[in-house]
Amino acid sequence: MSDPWSRPDPLIVDRATELRDSADLDAATAIVVTEGRLLASAGRLVELPPAEHPEARLRVYLGRENGRDLIAIVPADPSFADGYDGIGGERLVGLRDLLQPFAAHGAEGLRDRELGSTAVALEAWHASHGHCARCGAATEPVKAGWVRRCPADGREHYPRVDPAVIVAIVDEADRLLLAHAAHWSPKRFSILAGYVEPGETFEQAVHREVWEESGIELTHVAYAGSQPWPFPASVMVGFTARTDATEASVDGEEITEARFVSREEIIALVADGEVVLAPHGSIARRLIESWFGGPITDPAPDERIDV
Ligand SMILES: [Zn+2]
Incomplete structure (x- = not known):
């Protein structure tokens, strides 16, 4: 069938896992996620060029698409949302509320759902796994946000599904x-x-x-x-x-x-x-x-x- 929502979904964005150690995150195109909400406009994710990246508390490498790197940024400033009050259409929207708008955008919406789901999942995982499950020390993100490493015992912790x-x-x-x-x-x-x-x-x-x-x-x-x-x-x-x-x-x-x-x-x-x-x-x-x-x-x- 031609409808991408009615078939087993192929991977849409190349996660390029081999680049998690080397991609230049400063030069990537960014989507924004904060407390499970995504910066969106008219049912699509808003993409920010490098010059518009907010200061980041966390950055996650999402992959490569059409020759450019994509990342998710969790803003450092909790009042980040204040700058997006809907003027111009951009605002922070929960992923659940975006499912239906994404579905209205066909293949592009499916791609946004994939990126948004990854960003929301990784933000939540980092927020709730700040300490080593073995020794209790504070862990730090490595591998462009795909691993948290314990500095005390070297143990690596991976995102949960x-x-x-x-x-x-x-x-x-x-x-x-x-x-x-x-x-x-x-x-x-x-x-x-x-x-x-x-x-x-x-x-x-x-x-x-x-x-x-x-x-x-x-x-x-x-x-x-x-x-x-x-x-x-x-x-x-x-x-x-x-x-x-x-x-x-x-x-x-x-x-x-x-x-x-x-x-x-x-x-x-x-x-x-x-x-x-x-x-x-x-x-x-x-x-x-x-x-x-x-x-x-x-x-x-x-x-x-x-x-
Ligand atoms: Zn540890």
């Missing part, structure tokens, strides 16, 4: 299981997801999570794609599955409601505002629309901020 599984389950009538989690906004419904535990395969995690959250047993569990999910450090591993069950039995704590819906029902629920699905650009939305057989239109205007 915590896998989580997400699964689109259909029953024998080809209805999709939609669930509501207790901590979501009231009308948010999506497919089931959960973290992989140590010692599990992804498929085993799918079976366990679905059983715990809905009391449903699965057949035909099959891999369907993945998406970085740096909130703060995950990758979502997507699956499809079938079940003989016709209804769910939720725990009432983590998941408060779950039921199978037909295509006609989901269209009506979304149109009436009774159900708010995950945003376009998320793997949850992609799996739901893959089952549905095409895009599902959200009622306008939606709750999300205009970016």
